[in-house]
Amino acid sequence: MVIGTHHGKFHADEVFAVAMLKQLYPDARIVRSREPEVLSQCDIIVDVGRGEYDHHTTDKVFRENGLPYASAGLVWRDFGTKVVRHLGCNEENSDSLTDIIDEKLIQAIDAIDNGIDLEKDARIKGVSELVGGFNPPWNSDADENFAFQDAVSFATQILVNQIKSEIGRIEATAVVKEAYEHRSDKALLVLDTFCPWTDTLFELDVNSEVLYVIFPDRSGEYRLQVVPKSLGSFEARKPLPESWAGTEGDELNALTGADDAVFCHPARFIAGAKSLTTILHMAKLALNE
Incomplete structure (x- = not known):
């Protein structure tokens, strides 16, 4: 050739x-x-x-x-x-x-x-x-x-x-759909594996119910991420709490009442914790604020 x-x-x-x-x-x-x-x-x-x-x-x-x-x-x-x-x-x-x-x-x-x-x-x-x-x-x-x-x-x-x-x-579509259909809280999507979720969520969530997504990252920790208002946008449907912005470790644990919170990004679009229990707790705090 x-x-x-x-x-x-x-x-x-x-x-x-x-x-x-x-x-x-x-x-x-x-x-x-x-x-x-x-x-x-x-x-x-x-x-x-x-x-x-x-x-x-x-x-x-x-x-x-x-x-x-x-x-x-x-x-x-x-x-x-x-x-x-x-x-x-x-x-x-x-x-x-x-x-x-x-x-x-x-x-x-x-x-x-x-x-x-x-x-x-x-x-x-x-x-x-x-x-x-x-x-x-x-x-x-x-x-x-x-x-x-x-x-x-x-x-x-x-x-x-x-x-x-x-x-x-494409291969993650089924994973996201399964998690979406079995939400215990309409505002929270919990994934049991790290995978692309944004496009599929926007196809499913026509009423913009989901505010946050939880997933394990590749390091074994857990992440809490905001859902943007639209695809490609940096504006969140509901940002994480303002008091968390830029905090880490002990400072974030004091704010959340947790013991293994890791960080919250200064832009308040993602936060991390070492355990699923803590990241779920942080999600509930953020949703209730």
């Missing part, structure tokens, strides 16, 4: 396109050129050559939402489902996960390369800027092809992390 793309300054769209293809063809050789006779020897060509994975034409291909594809999106459209299955997603969820990755990551990359400003994806814009930063400076004699390979490695890690994170979120 030989993957072709253009030489010269590279951008996030072709870097991510190559990173996607390398998941499926890890031994593929990358050729960077604009010469037709060189590109004609490639099996797949991205972002150059006027082929199916080059968006530099006046006859652009558009998504249903009106956003034009760049090379990353075109490759993801055709290979994304295979990539997510390769990384562990089951067949039942693979199509929906492919769409989720496109919406959360790929569309913003495509928009930037097509000169479209997506205000809602401002956080993702940094990804394109960081990938672009792998280009050698104008006054450097660094090898451009080595820089491109470094950028592909960086993009690969971002892509793989995003996919595995979304697979984890």
